[in-house]
Amino acid sequence: MKALMTQLVHELKRFNASSESVETVFIGGGTPSTVSPQLYKPIFDYLKPYLKKNIEITSEANPNSATKEWLKGMRELGVNRISFGVQSFNPQKLKILNRAHTPEQAKNAILDASEVGFENLSLDLIYATLGDTKELLAHDVKSAFELPINHISAYALTIEEGTAFEKKPHMSKERLSLTSWIFKTIQAKGFSQYEISNFGEYQSSHNLGYWKYKDYMGVGCGAVGKLNLERFYPSTIVEEYVKNPLEIRVETLNEEDKKIEQIFLGLRSCVGVEKKILNAQELKRAKLLEDEKKVYMKDNVFYNYDYLLADEITLFISS
Numbered sequence: 001m002k003a004l005m006t007q008l009v010h011e012l013k014r015f016n017a018s019s020e021s022v023e024t025v026f027i028g029g030g031t032p033s034t035v036s037p038q039l040y041k042p043i044f045d046y047l048k049p050y051l052k053k054n055i056e057i058t059s060e061a062n063p064n065s066a067t068k069e070w071l072k073g074m075r076e077l078g079v080n081r082i083s084f085g086v087q088s089f090n091p092q093k094l095k096i097l098n099r100a101h102t103p104e105q106a107k108n109a110i111l112d113a114s115e116v117g118f119e120n121l122s123l124d125l126i127y128a129t130l131g132d133t134k135e136l137l138a139h140d141v142k143s144a145f146e147l148p149i150n151h152i153s154a155y156a157l158t159i160e161e162g163t164a165f166e167k168k169p170h171m172s173k174e175r176l177s178l179t180s181w182i183f184k185t186i187q188a189k190g191f192s193q194y195e196i197s198n199f200g201e202y203q204s205s206h207n208l209g210y211w212k213y214k215d216y217m218g219v220g221c222g223a224v225g226k227l228n229l230e231r232f233y234p235s236t237i238v239e240e241y242v243k244n245p246l247e248i249r250v251e252t253l254n255e256e257d258k259k260i261e262q263i264f265l266g267l268r269s270c271v272g273v274e275k276k277i278l279n280a281q282e283l284k285r286a287k288l289l290e291d292e293k294k295v296y297m298k299d300n301v302f303y304n305y306d307y308l309l310a311d312e313i314t315l316f317i318s319s
């Protein structure tokens, strides 16, 4: 937490942060719910003058470590949104995903959060997993909507290098018909899809910030920051980060990289792509897609009908 503070002070300077200029805060990454609220206190005290009024402050939490005391403590610090890593309400699937909690624990953690006074609650589901059936996913969605939540993130299982799943690539099994079905089912319950993996009655301003291509500080081991064309990567190894939190790798993008990022982020979400960022060739191809009813334009912004096609449409426009 001391290293985190050192980096935070550094980033606030680098980003030229002024009073009330920070628009959202998100505590995520590993498992914030294993750290006691007391340890976050100096960070929150330091950040306070920089925070905008009525700011959205989210913390991720795992159901097995988010106790009522932890939830109360975080709320006292100013956290007003909790995102729970539920993944599934099926006990076998949780085991397959190496999760340490049971469906009961997940439900209780969310009910506790609501009791403690959190009004903005989200939960994560994982789909496209070996063994998923329509019945299993229907039960996951139904169980989610029985809880006091106003947001769901639904992710397709991805196999990451260096994780236990690396040797089990068959674990990730996506059937697009099931993916479309899960999107439709969540929306039919009243949560609109504002990004490929995000649905809500409430849309997270923090999430929208990424897709609107706003800048962000990334503070902590393995975090990533963005300032204009630069990306900042502190160490991803905790011991190294603690020793030297200011040893930060910098990557510089060019204008072309920036445009491609803006296009795919815009097409994956309700943000869309402003016509003015496209050159003549790109605009021509975007118009072709408009004629083909793959995208539509409103107030000089192109929007995507089907977020599942975001990558393909990006490649077509920018090729």
Ligand SMILES: C[S@@+](CC[C@H](N)C(=O)[O-])C[C@H]1O[C@@H](n2cnc3c(N)ncnc32)[C@H](O)[C@@H]1O
Pocket: 028, 029, 030, 031, 060, 062, 084, 085, 086, 087, 124, 125, 126, 155, 156, 157, 158, 159, 160
């Ligand atoms: C930043 S992660 C939270 C990290 C946390 N240690 C965890 O439980 O995964 C946020 C969410 O990403 C999703 N996630 C984690 N690993 C994933 C994977 N391999 N594929 C797809 N989604 C994943 C989970 O739904 C998780 O709740």
